[in-house]
Amino acid sequence: MNGLRNQRDRQGAVAVEFAIAISILLMLVFASIEFVRLNMLRHSVEQASYQAARKGIITGAKVNNVKQEAQNHLALLNVNNATVTVTPNNIKDDTQIIQVNVSVPVTGNSWVAPVYFFGDITGQTRMLAERAAADMADALPSPTT
Secondary structure (H helix, E strand, O other): OHHHHHHHHHHHHHHHHHHHHHHHHHHHHHHHHHHHHHHHHHHHHHHHHHHHHHHHHOOOOOHHHHHHHHHHHHHHOOOOOOEEEEEOOOOOOOOOEEEEEEEEEOOOOOOOHHHOOOOEEEEEEEEEOHHHHHHHHHHOOOOOO
């Protein structure tokens, strides 16, 4: 009889222990998911700036095409409110370096992090234009035989 009473008392303790343990476990799982989302967002911003810069280094590229390339990449991942800046403002045939900056606010692109994190995630890529490489090759002295 005494054993049954101890077993019933222990069942209540097990329920309380489980409630505490599962709440901590779920908090860790959701925190891990959020950190993975923020890391994915950071990599996506870097990749968007890289792809946009690659679009800008080709001959005949336009600033609007470069910006759209970055926006298209971010749209695949449902990233909102991105700001894309291309330097120079007008890509010409004699442009040597293309720089693309992509900035995305954490707010609106994360599930829980705006409560704990704030600011923007930024990515920057600088590339030498393809036409610049050809200009450099022309400037090299001819090899002597």
